[in-house]
Amino acid sequence: MSNLFPTYNRLDIELVSGEGTKVTDSNGRTYLDFIAGIAVCNLGHSPSAVKKAVEEQLDKLWHVSNLFQLSQQEEAAKLLADASGLDAVFFCNSGAEANEAAIKLAKKHTGKTKILTFKQSFHGRTFATMSATGQEKIHSGYGPLLPTFEYLPYNDVEALGDIEGDDIAGIMVEVIQGEGGVNPGTEAFLKKVEKTCKELDALLIIDEVQTGIGRTGVPFAYQHHSLHPDIVTAAKGLGSGFPVGAMIGRKELVSTFSPGTHGSTFGGNPLAMAAVKATLETIMNESFLSEVKSKSKTFIQSLKEKLEPLSLVQEVKGEGFMIGIQLEDEAKESIEVLRDNGLLTLPAGPKVIRLLPPLTVTEAELQEALTIVERVLHSQAAETAQ
Template sequence: MDWFELEKEYLIPFYKRQRVVFVRGEGCWLYDENGKKYLDLVAGIACVAIGHSHPHFIKRVEEQLKKLVHVSNLFYTTPQIELAMKLREISGMDKFFFCNSGTEAVECALKISRKVTGRKKFVALKGAFHGRTMGSLSVTWKEKFRKPFEPLIKPVEFVEPNNIHDLEKKVDDETACVILEPIQGEAGVYPLDEGFIKAVFEERDEHHFIVIFDEVQTGFGRTGKWFAKDHYGVKPDVIAMAKAMGSGFPIGGVGVTNEVAKKLEATEHASTFGGNPLACTASLATIEIIEKEKLVENAGKVGSYFRERLSELSEEVRGLGLMIGAKFENAFEIVRRGFDEGLVLNATSEDNLRFVPPLVIGKEEVDYAVEKLGSILRTLT
């Protein structure tokens, strides 16, 4: 069966896909329809934290599937409350709302900032990517994403990352929030400076806006801490989370402080499917595995090793934990040739590769990846 032609016939052409059909996964490895094996260095774009087909994850989700999938948020369900309790423990945030994706989490966070402050202006960073719904798209930097859908939500100001002077010029007493990714993922994996983060919170104390951390890509152990905010020693007013939260199962969430939560009321936001028993169980199972197998620590240790090995091939390697960006010319061609070598890679631009593998990856797989990547580079010279 020609799946490529069927896709053209039946699906809206929103995606530029790689020409491979994956049918199975195990740990850090994927298998295509012909049985070929690939090392997965993308993990569903930083989603599949615990690796593919983890037995405990399957067991927990299967058990919940047999009991209860969905009843809506008109009623109480135990997995939702259990997940909120666990998230308070690992994130340090106080109260939570559940949705289905990262862009929904950002949308909710933006609405919260307007409700809590009574103001309209959003401040985001140049290079930012926060999603593709109308609100999240409004605070996304790249013009090619925004322009076809204008007019978007206004007012929005964009600040140069790590430029404190630019920040001071653009935040004021009309600002509802500053939203930022502690590590800009889609821009190529660029961590923000500690001094800049500190300045954001100092400006918050002066102008009384909301600080939103978009931890959709950086959360749940990806950077070697449970959340990237922990590298900076700060507590945002709001955190948006998703991706690895369910290790591939669709779930997102928003965490807020008690100070923010007390200014919110019933009916001001909602989600039909958000926080349903199956999704929350998938998230609980993910957290259980991350804790039991010490995957936060593994991300820090193996991520450091991965960056060291990549430095043998690239003059510029960035990131924290297992969220890594590296400069490589002809990055899109490297991705294409990666499939021949049994590597699943991701390019964020013509000269940058992003590495966000499952958190279960070990040094042996890293060595395999670097050897294969080196082989690809030799064919390009």
């Protein structure tokens, strides 16, 4: 018997090394990794700049508490503030913790009790973020949930028209729902969310845990829509695999989180900050991001051309390197066959094949992946047609 709780459906594969977009398993088989630790390894595996920064920090100091000055935290916060256009950062260790901080800050700042979220959203597995998540399967067995959250239909502008109440502290939204199926929010919907927040005097909280840190070709996905969030949360790609999360807020919110009102033992420790700084210095740069934009645009276009004519494919959707292939039926078997053909992908909901390659993926690797996806889905389409 394993000594682990079986909280994950694990594959019978152990990945033992990785470099760039390639990972190798314990049998010596190499795969193209279009999972990238679920949008974590944005700079690929073992990125040299991050490795060097963490190694240098390892030789100096691993951990001191937040009772002391930490210049690395100040420097990393400045990079996040510059990238987001916001002002202040709270560092923690995961996406769920970043959202926890956002929920607490919104309630404390406004003095109100409710937060609106959306159906099919995903915000984490802690009690508050699970309650914020608009998916029954995530709630199952854990009720009663926190009464803080109410769920609205995603991409439904009209549903936002009926909102009333002076008890709404904030609206928390993903610009593209990741776990919920790679569902891009429409411009009209996202603008309406922003407007509703203004009307209700509520905070706009954007969960960029999956979409952020360059994943969609801009620092944060809300920048595609010129939104002005009050709070943004990030994690996943932020430390290139080093566990770290961040909540970033507007300067008007700063004094709400006074000393002693929130905290984390590990949050923002020197090792994590070394990883964050090296990651952001590489990604938050015009030429890096414009390459991500152009590579991903061509890739999505090619996927659309090759796959959308197939009867088993509904559409190819997403932005940058956050891509979903929406199938007519279950995606599980296609994902298995892609893996047998050397390409690692993952589901997003039951019928979507999700592709999250490292942002550093090469043109040749994209071509290789395209060939595999095309071959596998074409042969599955031919089988189902028989």
